[in-house]
Amino acid sequence: MQLIKGTVEKLIKKYRTNNPFEIASQRNILVLFERLGDILGYFHTYKRIPMIHINSDLNEREQRFVCAHELGHSILHRHVNTPFLRKNTLFSIDRIEREANQFALELLIPDQVIYEFQNTNMTIYELVATYGVPQDLAHLKRKQTGKPYIFNTKTEHIFPLRR
Structure with missing residues (x-):
């Protein structure tokens, strides 16, 4: 998880944004919007052209x-x-999907965002919803330790860490 967090932090620093569309554009990744039925999206490369659908x-x-x-x-x-x-x-792709979810979570809600909301009455679930992150990924941010914030485990509200 720390490897993914570090990768995302380097990306944000390099491209000066956490906007995935902007980063994709700067990395020359073609983003296509199309009707995909039940599929939310996918990534592939065709003739060395990376594409996000x-x-x-x-x-x-x-x-x-x-x-x-x-x-x-x-x-x-x-x-x-x-x-x-x-x-x-028979290879399980669960790990690959978990890593991509962690990447998305770290990109869309970097620790700085948590710091900005720590003095509000917002729950971690409300915070992730605000940023379009699925509710079931809120626990990943909550699990992180050693940060200058804590979560009230009963209400999931974000509080500054008292030292």
Whole structure:
């Protein structure tokens, strides 16, 4: 997890943004919006052209998360063909998907965002919803320790760490 956090921090510093669409553009990754039915999005490379496909039926926040998730695949798993793995091998892609989710979470809600909201009455679940991150990923931010914030485990409110 720390490796992913470090990778994301370097990306944000290099591109001076945490906007996944902007980072994809600066990395010459083509982002395409199309009707994909039940599929939220996917990443692939065709003739050395990296592409992120995003379901055009999603709302803007969902598209932002999907773009961040697929950007994670483009950086962390560039040469992994997940459709091939799903269809032709026994290799579990769960780890790959968890890593892409962690990448998206770190990109869309860097620690600085947590710091900014620590004195509000907002829960971690409300915070992730504000940034378009699925609720079930809120626990990943909550698990992080050694940060200048803590979470009230009953209410999930963010509080500054008292020293």
